[in-house]
Amino acid sequence: MKKIYLDHNATTPVDPRVLAAMQPYFSEVFGNPSSIHAFGREAKEALERARGRIAHLLGAREREVCFTGSGTEADNMAIKGVAHSYRNKGDHLITTQIEHHAVLASCGYLEKEGFRVTYLPVDGTGRVNPDDVRKAITDHTILITIMHANNEVGTIQPIPEIGRIAREHGVLFHTDAGQSAGKLPILVDELNVDLLSLSGHKIYAPKGVGALYIRKGTKITPLIHGGHHEHGRRAGTENLASLVGLGKAAEIAETERAEESERLTQLRDALHKKITDRIERVFLNGHPTQRIASTLNLSFAAVEGESIILSLDMEGIAVASGSACTSGSLESSHVLNAMGIIPELPPRSVRFSLGRTNTLEDIETVSEVLPPIIERLRAMSPLT
Amino acid sequence: MYSEKVMDHFQHPRNVGQLPDADGIGEMGNPVCGDIMKLYIKVRDDRIQDVKFQTFGCGAAIATSSMMTELVMGKTLDEAERVTRKNVAEALDGLPPNKMHCSNLAADALHKAIEDYRTKNAPPA
Known part of the structure; x- marks a missing residue:
């Protein structure tokens, strides 16, 4: 059968071209990207090439791309990282009722810490009304997080418009692009977002890697503390082979x-x-x-x-x-x-x-x- | 995630359908998940002579409905009432922990059908 x-x-399955690109990075080029010797430098170059490909997919600067261990981690990092960094500025977040659990559970966790969260409704097709976003913003709002495309029904949100509203009010804007990456253009300056999450295994890269775009100037309290990896934003030796795979997957996604x-x-x-x-x-x-x-x-x-x-x-x-x-x-x-x-x-x-x-x-x-x-x-x- | 027995009863459910001349009907909605079951019984000499079911629900809901009809067919009403959700789950070689609530549906629908029969056939006061 x-x-x-x-x-x-x-x-998604790992694309054969992605797998081929990853192959040398298990046993041949295996250095720790943080090491200063030739083995490390070669690994670091591969890692930065992968970062460059993600940056290109997003129309972002390489430095603005932070690798993570999953799309879920990227969502957690964006939401909790902004909340904890901007706590002095406000205690209010805006999201929707139809987000992925990575977003909903992060918001729920912050509510237990004393943050307030508005969960906006959607219409019968699953769309958020940008006017509802505008009305929900208060002087205490520090972050709006709304998914680009819904994983269950596929509805695309009016992200550029919501982004303009967020910017007018000086509120940071995060989108979970886990389902839209590779399917829709995700140029951060067109979407008007400050933070964007994506996941490797939804775009024919392996499981266990993701990325968070963090617009220059946006402060993020790390989730994981340790070494100075990812410019001190996410500690832990990078998952080199899989991230090379993520880079290749991003390149294919962009071309095709x-x-x-x-x-x-x-x-x-x-x-x-x-x-x-x-x-x-x-x-x-x-x-x-x-x-x-x-x-x-x-x-x-x-x-x-x-x-x-x-x-x-x-x-x-x-x-x-x-x-x-x-x-x-x-x-x-x-x-x-x-x-x-x-x-x-x-x-x-x-x-x-x-x-x-x-x-x-x-x-x-x-x-x-x-x-x-x-x-x-x-x-x-x-x-x- | 499901045992072979569950899959067998899901794929080939026993006693599916309606009994147009049922003596008792029990309809239950599962408050946990929204599944719905309707159970029909035909009673002769205090014994379940025939039983049929209709279920809107997941694989576990359909399999537990089917197994319940097998367990109570031919039993006296008192015997049938003593069949528990645990008996049904065990007869199916177990259910995944998050599906145990499905077996409530069959047990509750059966009790309701028996109650319906008894109410209709209560001796005049």
């Missing part, structure tokens, strides 16, 4: 993004059409157009998400319900709840997320396998 992977928003986004949009929309042609009462979650190319989040009336995932898994097809981080837990999706999706039904959905591994053949297979599964589960359901 051919396996079909439609969970690229959860993680436009064409790949176009290809994925076509595949995604073909999948959507084939499913709605063959199955009745299917609802799209997320914005119809302002949505990243990878993501198709659907609710099937009267059927629960996990039962669909298990059934597809038995056919060799991997999809997700909500985000991978919450699918092991009980709660229904905080994103769909915030969007107020089909209020008469428990909010359940299936996320198909496409990527480089997918072809039109995959889409055909999925749209053939799915209808009998939905039919079987609907026959079993007490709901109509």
Whole structure:
């Protein structure tokens, strides 16, 4: 049975070109980038080349790129680092109800420390209203953190506009670009952001690396203390091979993004059409157009998400319900709840997320396998 | 994450459907996760002669519903009432810890169906 992977928003395979670029940095070029001898210098050069590629992807200066151990760490560092550095200036943060848990849990942690957090609502398509952001700003606001694209439904936020509002009010602005990196342009001066997080394994680099863009002049209290790595912002010997991989992945993402986004949009929309042609009462979650190319989040009336995932898994097809981080837990999706999706039904959905591994053949297979599964589960359901 | 038995009952659930002439119906929503189960029983001489279910829920919810119908089929109402969520989980070779609450749904729906039958068939006061 051919396996079909439609969970690229959860993680992506390492691109063979990325793997090839990483290969020399395990046993041949293995020096500690902090060492002053030739071994160290060679490692340092590779590390800085990788940093340069991330900086280029962001339209930023190399010095503004700080490597981290994950996208989650980058989010934690941005939010807690700014809060702790600017505590004297204010105690208020603004975010949304649909952020990734890396952001929501960081904000929750700060609330326990006495900070105040405003969680802005979103509309039925998952978009934040920039006016709501403006109204939420007070004299005590020190940080606004709003994701670029949502991981569950793919909706793209009006980041440049929110960034302008933040700047007008002299408030720092962070965006989690974990899902948009490699899919949308993420030039920091176009997005008007002061901080931006990204994750390696969402862009065909290995797991265990990420980066935080920190605009020059922005103070960040480190999360991890130790040596003087990353200009004293994040201690710990750099994960050299994986960061070389991240650099290569950024380069590929930049070169191929436009064409790949176009290809994925076509595949995604073909999948959507084939499913709605063959199955009745299917609802799209997320914005119809302002949505990243990878993501198709659907609710099937009267059927629960996990039962669909298990059934597809038995056919060799991997999809997700909500985000991978919450699918092991009980709660229904905080994103769909915030969007107020089909209020008469428990909010359940299936996320198909496409990527480089997918072809039109995959889409055909999925749209053939799915209808009998939905039919079987609907026959079993007490709901109509 | 699920045992082979859970997957078997998920894939081939026993006693799915409705009983148009049911003597008792129990419908339960799970307050933890929002799953919904409807259980129908046909009672003859105080014994569950037939039982069917419909479930909107995850794999564990469907498998526990199916297993519950197998465990109570043919039992007297008193015997059926003594079937616990633990019995159901054990009969399925266990459930993941975060899915244990699913077994409540089947037990609660069964108790409600029996209660419904008894209310309808209570001797006149």
